[in-house]
Amino acid sequence: MFPEDPISPEAAIDRFLASLKTPARILVAISGGSDSSGLLLLLHEALKAAPDLSISLCASTVDHALRRESADEACRVATLCASMGIPHRTTVWQGKKPKTGMMAAAREARYGLLAEAAEGFDADLIVTGHTLDDQRETLHMRGMRTEQISTGIADAVLFDRHFWILRPLLFSTRADIRRFLTARGVAWIDDPSNEDVKYERVRTRRQLSAEGAAETDIFRAWEERLALSSDGAEWLHRHFRLHGGLLGQVMPGGLRQDRRILDYALGRLTAVFGGQPFVPGRKQMERLLAFTTGGKPGRMTVGRVVFDLRRDGLYLARESRGILPLVLRPGEAGVWDGRFEAKNRLAATIEITTQAGAVNEATMRKGSSAPDLGSPGSDDKQDTGDRSQGLPKAAWKRAAASGPAISAGQGLLLPESAQSVDLTPHFAAFDRFLTRFDFTFADRLSAVFSRAPYAEPPLRSIDGKTI
Template sequence: MLTPAPAAVSSDARAVETASRQFLLSLKKDCHLLVAVSGGGDSIGLLTALDEMRLASGRDDVRLSAATVDHGLRPAAAEEAAWVATFCARRGIAHRTLRWEGEKPGSGLMAAARNARYRLLCDEAGRIGADAIVLAHTMEDQAETLAMRRARNGTALASGMAGRTLIAATSWAVRPFLRIRREAIRDFLEARGLAWIDDPSNDDTRFERVRMRQMVRNRVEALADEAEDAARARVALSLGAAALFAEAVTLHDGLVAEIDAGRLADDHAPARYLLNVLVSALGGLAYGPGGAALDRVSALCSAPHGARMTTGRCLFEKHRHSLFILREARELSEAEVAPGDSAVWDGRFRIENRACEPLHIRPAGAGAESLCDAAGLPRRLARLAGAVRPVLPAVADISAAPFLAPFDRFLPGFDLALANTLAEAFARPAYPDPASAYLR
């Protein structure tokens, strides 16, 4: 329902103006922003503040567009999107409603909705030529995220939201309100007599975030401070992992990583971070195994020649002073790619079919020709690596490019250097830098 705005004014509302002004002043000339607006207080406050501060800060060259995602999960969602459209029209801001079409999954609905939301926003940014997507996540969102990730994964790699995240390797999503309290945004709106929409799901304790919100209510600022510390630590860890990759890893044909086992033992924290990313990339899963599985992989570095294990869809094998990692020859599916379409196969390759006929993709299998001897791999591993490649016709209108599962969907800004180190090793283009995308 719509929440009427009382007349009370709080000085905390100035924090909203300050954060918006600082963000706008950081942008390149003629920057075009796509603002994600649900109709809730946070996003209405973000759009309003950016619109007002464009003029107040002398950045009227910055252009705003808005989009509302209708997930089709609540009957009221279409009405709420229409209300946002009217709000935007009154301010002269272009708006579009993006609908998540098709069947919804029976399990993992919230994660699927999140992925759909970001995909739709990314597509819209590309359609209108926006330089960045702007999201209204607040200090409360930051605190809840850090607390949830710690509860799931422990404290070693847990961090909050990144100030910017690259979506689908194309569009940067920026969060300028991560140091702003939700109450300050409401105060900002109330001072202007503006209303917003309260989403009833924000009070539904069936959702993990709502339960966590209640638990961290009195620790928001402390957790937000810890999230900033964790982000700095994550940047340092990621840079250490990138340096370790350059010094200790050889990538064979984009299929097998050969790692100096001694170096992994010497650089424990960066090594675990790097291993997690490599397993994700070579196994084609969005996340590495983490936790106890990484402990077992680390222990394998000190194991005798021939020791092996599997985790994260990868085989790990010790050969003399090296640890080899490659995709296991199991759960390799077949797929069809329609003419003019593209698809990600096995989470590891993006296949482009520019031909006029459907393309059938299958794994090479055990009888396939192994990698060339010059690759420098043990013969057995060369055969295994050859078996997990996709079989494609050798024609110009069909291509396969490496798909880096840990980064090609969502790349938090603190991992950009590591992601580009891997991109270079896998012989694929670098990820776009925010400095050239939307910053001065």
């Protein structure tokens, strides 16, 4: 459940600072609203009172350029930071704004710009002013969509595999933060979009204000999710193999494990092999689990992934339909099909597409423009040598057909030229936003695909427990 008594903002900040690995440089994301302004002032006062802590502050404001007043508001924030001697930078969301999905697009842009600012300040982590009010709203909104217990807003999220975003005030109320600011004579900016009922969160906020929030055992949900991540990582180690970077295999014993672990692991593998940012919906997962545990050989497609159930296990690979090409000019980088990060180090423009049915096992083994992405031998569950040996021919051909092919001009690149195009497996479900709840599973999956480990959280303890 939520804390019986919300944590005071001052106590929350003291606990947060004590949990950090030091030395540390913190980038505070500040919009000028009460939550982020309170976060900045709370951190500033706590660090002034503890000068021996090797922790420093910097700050950044993202101007979304959606309102005429936003530039002036960013200037007011810069003035507040200057009064405290805190380095500050304003970044502006440039370009055309989408007509739909504005909140999601703004969130994506905001964190990307905050990461750029953190890079420029040489910061170690980013903090945001999410509060207990935000948590309650999120849980209510998710509760309207599913009967499953939600973990709500995570207290720690890894962005873009590089910067951890932490939320020190997640169990403090907005009212307490505003009392803190008022006592110090510090004003804040009220964003009018926070009153615009076209947004679901605003409607939810008004509903909760009138009716109150239903009690949710958030800590139990967090503990269960962490346990699932750990159990899922162990399941990967014992029961999952990767062939050639493109074909997954769940060994027969893996299909006889606890249904909750199987649901968790297969859902996330589906997202990874399908290049999707989210796991399939509940009805799709129920169909998939019924199929994979039914014991009857056959095939089915879920989330752009073909599942091929055989006596020697379950094979999974990206279906070859709907794979769009990616064009990269010299020096450009991008993500192809949600599955591979690509960077063009050639002097020519390239196109990455799939060879589909034209690809065969020999092509994958001997080179041309489809590089070896599995790096066999780096993981104890990976195969070596002839990747098609001992594998079902149809399953291997299907996986190979979904692999990347690189061309420039009229033809495929020669192997030596293809080496100038960097291709790295990309996990759409984890690589942009990875909550600490999924960290253990994602990190194990990264090892299976021979990727570098994810950045460890910049914490020495969580909720008073050493990590």
